[in-house]
Amino acid sequence: MRRSPWAVILGLGLLTACADPPAAGLEADVADSAGVAVVTLHGALTHAPVVRAVPVWTHGFDPGEYEFRRILAGALVAPDSAVLADTGNGEVVSVVSGGSFVVSMPSGQGPGEALRPVAVRVADAASVWVDDDGNGRLVRLTRDGVGQVVTLQGRWDLATALRLRGVDRRGRWWMSTSAYRTAEMQGPWLWAHLVRVNPDDLTADTVGRYRQSKAEAGTGANPFRAYGTATVAGDGWVEGWAGEAEVRWLDEAGSVSRILRWTPEARYPEAADVARYEEWLDETLRRANPGSSEADVDALIARSLRDLEIDDQRPLPYFRDVFGDDADHIWIEHYDVATLPTSRLSVVRAADGWTRQVEFPTPVTVLDIRGGLILATVHDAFDVQAVTVFRVDEVGEGRGG
Numbered sequence: 001m002r003r004s005p006w007a008v009i010l011g012l013g014l015l016t017a018c019a020d021p022p023a024a025g026l027e028a029d030v031a032d033s034a035g036v037a038v039v040t041l042h043g044a045l046t047h048a049p050v051v052r053a054v055p056v057w058t059h060g061f062d063p064g065e066y067e068f069r070r071i072l073a074g075a076l077v078a079p080d081s082a083v084l085a086d087t088g089n090g091e092v093v094s095v096v097s098g099g100s101f102v103v104s105m106p107s108g109q110g111p112g113e114a115l116r117p118v119a120v121r122v123a124d125a126a127s128v129w130v131d132d133d134g135n136g137r138l139v140r141l142t143r144d145g146v147g148q149v150v151t152l153q154g155r156w157d158l159a160t161a162l163r164l165r166g167v168d169r170r171g172r173w174w175m176s177t178s179a180y181r182t183a184e185m186q187g188p189w190l191w192a193h194l195v196r197v198n199p200d201d202l203t204a205d206t207v208g209r210y211r212q213s214k215a216e217a218g219t220g221a222n223p224f225r226a227y228g229t230a231t232v233a234g235d236g237w238v239e240g241w242a243g244e245a246e247v248r249w250l251d252e253a254g255s256v257s258r259i260l261r262w263t264p265e266a267r268y269p270e271a272a273d274v275a276r277y278e279e280w281l282d283e284t285l286r287r288a289n290p291g292s293s294e295a296d297v298d299a300l301i302a303r304s305l306r307d308l309e310i311d312d313q314r315p316l317p318y319f320r321d322v323f324g325d326d327a328d329h330i331w332i333e334h335y336d337v338a339t340l341p342t343s344r345l346s347v348v349r350a351a352d353g354w355t356r357q358v359e360f361p362t363p364v365t366v367l368d369i370r371g372g373l374i375l376a377t378v379h380d381a382f383d384v385q386a387v388t389v390f391r392v393d394e395v396g397e398g399r400g401g
Helices: 271-288 294-306
Strands: 028-033 036-041 050-052 054-059 071-078 081-086 091-096 101-105 117-124 127-132 137-142 145-151 162-167 173-177 184-186 189-197 204-214 228-233 236-241 246-250 256-262 321-324 329-333 342-349 355-370 373-379 385-391
Touching (some): 071 127, 071 373, 081 127, 101 137, 101 145, 162 228, 321 355, 329 355, 355 385
Parallel strands (some): 050 355, 071 117, 071 355, 117 162
Antiparallel strands (some): 028 036, 054 385, 081 091, 091 101, 137 145, 162 173, 184 189, 189 204, 236 246, 321 329, 329 342, 342 355
C-alpha cells in the first residue's frame, strides 16, 4: 500500500420470457446448489453484445419546462410520465412528455408540502410513495394529489435510520439502512439491514442484511474502495459487494434464492486511474463551491489529494451499483474510477444469464427502470439538469426478457 504520489419507468409492458440463448462470447451455466439457482457467466460483462439506449423524451432543457436544481430520485408511472424528487428545490414534480409539469408537492412543512424529498417509488398503477425526509413522513401521491400521509415522528428508527427502496405487491415498504451510524460492525464487515414495513401500522420486520463495506488497513482515503449495494427486485432484494463479481437474490423472507456470478479478469489501480479520479475531484469540488475563491478551492483540493491512499495490490471494484426492474432482470452499472454519472449498464436475465450491454448516448444517472424503459438524469454543456426516458428495444420487445 502506498500514498498517491501523483498531483492530481407503471403501466408498461412487462419483459416476457423467451428462449434466446446467452449471447455468443458470454456463455452461461445454470446449476442448482442446495436449492439455490447459481448462474455463472464465463467472462466479463463487457464481453456481451452492445445494444443502444434510445432517447424517447426529455424534460428540463426547453423554455417553459421545469427548472431542476438537483434531482435525487424519481419513478416512471407511465411511458410518458414520471414523478421526480428535486431535492435542490425541495419539491416533488410530476412531468409529462411534451413539456407540461405540475408541482405535486411544493417546498414547505405544511400539509401536501415536502421539505427534503429523498425517494420516490411506485406503489401501484395509480400512485407513488414519496419519502419526505425533512418532514419525517411518507406521502402517497395519486393522480388527484396527496393521498395517504404516514408520519414517522416519534419513530426515530424509521424516520432517520431507514430509506424507502421499493414497494412490494402487498403494498408494504421495502427499506434499508441509509447511513453508517445505523449499520453494525461484525468482524471486518459493516452490515446494513433490509427491512419490510407495513404502512398501515408501521410494524417493521428485519428480513436480512448485506455487506455495506469492509474494514481496510491504513488511515488515508482509498478512492477505489468497494462498497455494498442493494436494490428491490419483485418481492425481494438483490444485493452485492463490489469487491466480488457476484450478486445474490434474497426472497421476502431474507433467504438466498439465486446467485449470479461472472468471471472478469481483475484490474488494479494504475496512474491513469488516479489521474482520472483527480480530474473528477477537481471538477466536482469546484462545482460544489461556486462562492469560494479559487485559492480556497485549490487548498481544499490539495488537502483531499494529500489524504489519498492507493492500494495498488487490491483490484478495482467489479461494479458500481445494481438496479431491479419490474421483470426478471438485474441491471448492473459498470465501475468507473470517477463516480457519477455512467454511460453503460449491463442487463442480465436472472433465469438463464442472457446478457447485453446497454450503451447510452450521453452520461446518465439512473433513477428507475420499467418495461425496457429507463428514467435517468442528464446534463447539457452548461450543466443544466434534465430527465430523459430511454428505451432499450431488444429488452423492451421481449427478446431480452
